[in-house]
Amino acid sequence: VGVPYLAINLAHVALGSSLLANLVEGLVRLVLLVAYLAAISLMPDVRRVFAYHGAEHMTIHAFEHGDPLVPERIEPYPTAHPRCGTAFLLFVVFVAIVLFAFLPRVNVAFDLIVRLVLVVPVASISYEVLRFGAAHERSPLMRAIVAPGLLLQRITTRRPDARMIEVAVASLEEAIAGDRETEAAA
Incomplete structure (x- = not known):
């Protein structure tokens, strides 16, 4: 919030x-967001994380289409997903x-406070629009x-290997089981 504001406030x-x-x-x-994501995507460890991210999306696609959650059936799906956290x-x-x-720009303190206070409404509006989009x-x-x-997501996802897809499947199955337990307890 502060760095872009202060830089532009000078201008x-x-x-x-x-x-x-x-x-x-x-x-x-x-620009800072995209540049940051592009820069970290050059790091081998982050590329690996982004491959797991792609596996997660592919698995969700298969689940949403009712396909069996096995690597062979998941591999054809894209790594991008419209309801991704990156989106x-x-x-x-x-x-x-x-x-x-x-x-309006009033003064540095007021402007930064207003921007911080508006983080929740901005995030809420964004969430609701993406939810509506779904x-x-x-x-x-x-x-x-x-x-x-x-x-x-071309920056934040990569094609995973079969093992990464298996991890994504196990994670999704655990999340589904957790949801069922929560619903049963309610």
Whole structure:
């Protein structure tokens, strides 16, 4: 929150507009996010984590399509998933850009407090839009809204090996069992 704000706050006078300064701040935030993800994706350990991430998505796809949860049936599915946390994070950045664009710049302390207070509403709006998108995934509008998140997942997911898929299957099966236990106890 603070670094992009402080950097753009210095240029606010030169930009001459709170709206323009806030939009530039949001773009700086977006560039930092993508650059960070791209940079860490070059690390071998992170590439391995991203392969597990891809295995998770592929397994969820198979589960949602009613396919058996075995590597041979999971392997054809894509590593990207529309309801991924990466897509959520990107959507939070987009919602923040839109919402913060219309906030006046008062002073550093006030502006940072307002941005911190708005983190929960921004995350809530983002979550609800992605949830709505899940219910209307065939809608061209929702496909357009989800597309940037799917594109970003080209950085945050990799093709897994069969062992990684087996781990994803075991994790999903444990999550399903946990849900059943919770529902039975309720």
